[in-house]
Amino acid sequence: MSRFESERQTLARLSHPNIAQLFDGGQTDDGAPYFVMELVDGLPLLQWAAATQRSKAQRTQLFLDICAAAAFAHSHLIVHRDLTPNNVLVRGDGVVKLIDFGIARPADALPVAANDAPLAALTHTPGYAAPERLRGAHVTTATDIYSLGKLLADIEPTHRNDRELQAIIARACADDP
16 A cells, blocks of 8 residues: 555544544546645644743643644554654644644554665654654654653743653653653
């Protein structure tokens, strides 16, 4: 199955208020694949954080919404594998949407790409890819937890003064999943 078809099937299973909705997909008459998705008029997470002066409580709630979307995907045995600031959009009304499940895979999928290249060789965002992903090891939901920890550190700039938050981030971003 092509990666496009795989992503389409993955997205079709994920109906959650914080995940960009897939409405339709298929192929044009000349064989070109297409998706019809929800238009998310928003900013990538870090641009949103820089452009808005939200309280710690508002940033925390936004992060909890990101976690809820990831947990929903995990409950459907889907690991996003690329939770980065650019794959989290925040609309003007503050609603967060996860996008780009292009490299998401079932949690039990083999860690090999269709062309037999190690998955670690595929695109990943430096600083957000979990160590096991970089090593080409088996990917689990802990892979997304690592990325969530990095996102939390990004949107909570005062975390260096908060020992509890530091501990949460350190645990999520540990080298050993």
